[in-house]
Amino acid sequence: MKAFLAALLFAAIAAVGVSVLLNAIQEPSSAAFTTGGARVGDPGHNLIGPS
């Protein structure tokens, strides 16, 4: 049981860690695929999704 719970905990920590890392080094699509001439509204409220 301890091995199972430790496995769940490690998997969750690794997943959250990777998500934080990738969000830190990658630009959101609303920024990566637009120029200053193409303005996108609040990314949280359109089809692009949260920034």
Place this chain on the structure above:
Amino acid sequence: MASFGRFIRLAVGACVFLLVIAASAPCNAQQVNPTASSVKEQQLLQELNRIQGRVSIPDQRSGVLEQPAGRDWREFRNVTLRWIGGIAILGIIAVLVIFYLIRGMVRLESGRSGRTIVRFTAFERFVHWMTATCFIVLAISGLNITFGRPLLLPLIGFEAFSEWSQWAKYAHNYLSFPFTIGVVLIFLMWIAGNIPNKVDVEWLKRGGGIVGHDHPPAFRFNAGQKAIYWIVVLGGGAVAVTGYELMFPFYLSGIEGMQLAQVVHAVVSVLFIAVMLAHIYIGTIGMEGAFEAMGAGEVDLNWAREHHSLWVEEEQAKGHVPSAGTRRAMPAQ
């Protein structure tokens, strides 16, 4: 004279009226469909074999709206893949149910000895369960991508399906990393015991103890477990590589490469799920005492002798098998 003038005005008026009617008739016909002769999508596809234009955003590849390989891939994703996945997963479930009804649980024929031997260490179980739990989440969230829209969306509605799919996608992406770590650790941890040998041929010839009531000898891993090991290592490796190719678009390949990656990822994944269903079956309700190996890490000595007799001999030689007076064994390494 005045009546003649009225007649002339009436006649001219009638002629003008007829001219207006006659002139307006073809005009009305043209207004029925002013774009009747415009270019249609199908004509563009026939002439150019693709639909593309200019875009103002930095990534010019987004200007391609449709292309032949894209339509082939869409057909695979929406039709062929669903057939492959449906047959593989429902097929294995049907086979397992029929097998269970015919064969039942593989019983521990010599009964329990009361003495146990360590089958898997805590670290081995940790790696197994980490990989397994990640796999289950990856499988469910992956199946949602292929089957969610036709099967789940009609049941729960657009809003719930959208919310669920978004979280499933996050889980699929991020849990792929601990899953990959698990596959690498499994490869390194158990490679020594999973090289095929002559014992495996004999084990397979005798049905592995699954078919019938024979108990062919096996070392720590029998031929069936070795097959599972290599499917996990090679299949897990394939889905990891192709998955990361999709998760990081255009880093490793272009759109054609990603379409190929998606085909490999999806087909290997559904077959992987089918094989793992069989693995879960034999590790739980399919064989008495099997779950204890990954549950508590220890198995009954009689179970070990019935299913892995050569491994027990090795462990005895190392002094890892408990004597008749003791209940618990030393860790197996």
